[in-house]
Amino acid sequence: MKKSLLTMALATLLSPAMAIENGQIESASAFPSLVEMNCTGTIIAGKWVLTAAHCSWPSSGGIKPVNLVGAQTHGDSFIIDPLKDVVFNAGVASDIALWELSETPLFDKTLFLSNDYVERNLTSTFTIYGFGQTQQQLHSATYSIDNYLHEDDELLFFRASTKANSISGDSGAPYLLNGKIAAIHNGSAITEPPPGLEGENYHGTSASRISFAQDWILETVNAWHYPTIATVAAGQSKTIEVQSLHMSAVIDSASPTGDIEFDIANSSCINGGAQIQPFDICTYTITSKEGYEATLDLGNDQRIVINKGKGPTVTPPTPEPEAGGSSGGSAGWLSLLGLLALAYRRKG
Structure with a gap:
């Protein structure tokens, strides 16, 4: 499918590490599978982090330790090192990757993926969740399908439904539609308004469709989520x-x-x-x-x-006195007194 000039311009000008500004404050503990590594990622299948491919580029800092912001303490640390990244290369504009973790984090809630093709329905509302530049504070914002950009097999194009904008640090954040991840945030751009649209400069965002990368996700993960x-x-x-x-x-x-x-x-x-x-x-x-x-x-x-770590309460037994313990102690003192008396007599 051919892309419009505006579509191509937006896909080209997308900033490589953008996210949410002026969004709704969220509790990270309510989304424990979301992680931070100067980008935002989502843990899937226990040990994989779904994020944007450019998050592991050298210009973005490369592969780095993953911060388990909302998850339970994993041992003595909230940090887990990734082993490698696997990048989706089948598309032209898709920006999506999986990082494999060195161990499985502890979290009691997860976000499921949708492989449904998202139609260009202008009434659909999407919610993006990301850490932005905060590292610890999760934010969300609502977006709708952009009505000035054509439908694309690989990407979804959005406009914010509120005053929330994209800032550095939230590439890889999930866009949720009906509670499931439908796309992964790539970035945003401010360009000239589309033809016929007056007013302020145009601000748009793009995201990689899960539906376009679904076979690659299955081949890479091949496990339960x-x-x-x-x-x-x-x-x-x-x-x-x-x-x-x-x-x-x-x-x-x-x-x-x-x-x-x-x-x-x-x-x-x-x-x-x-x-x-x-x-x-x-x-x-x-x-x-x-x-x-x-x-x-x-x-x-x-x-x-x-119920990790929970078990029956164990009451330690009361130690029993050793047999002959008291008499042994008395005999010891008597022996010492006898030796002292004998020494005194000899001296006399």
């Missing part, structure tokens, strides 16, 4: 959602260990051998017996830790 921890009170049940990011259809092979058991009737992943298609979301409902630590094993070294 899931929260890595969950909490279930004793005697209570909890439903956990997971998404298949496998290259092809899979059949459930999960197993519970420890203090939990499946509620099979209310677990859509356990569906009598039916296949779960790529990007499908299904559920496991588990019940905790005592509220102790357990594991929901998804297979291939992917697991959800339930």
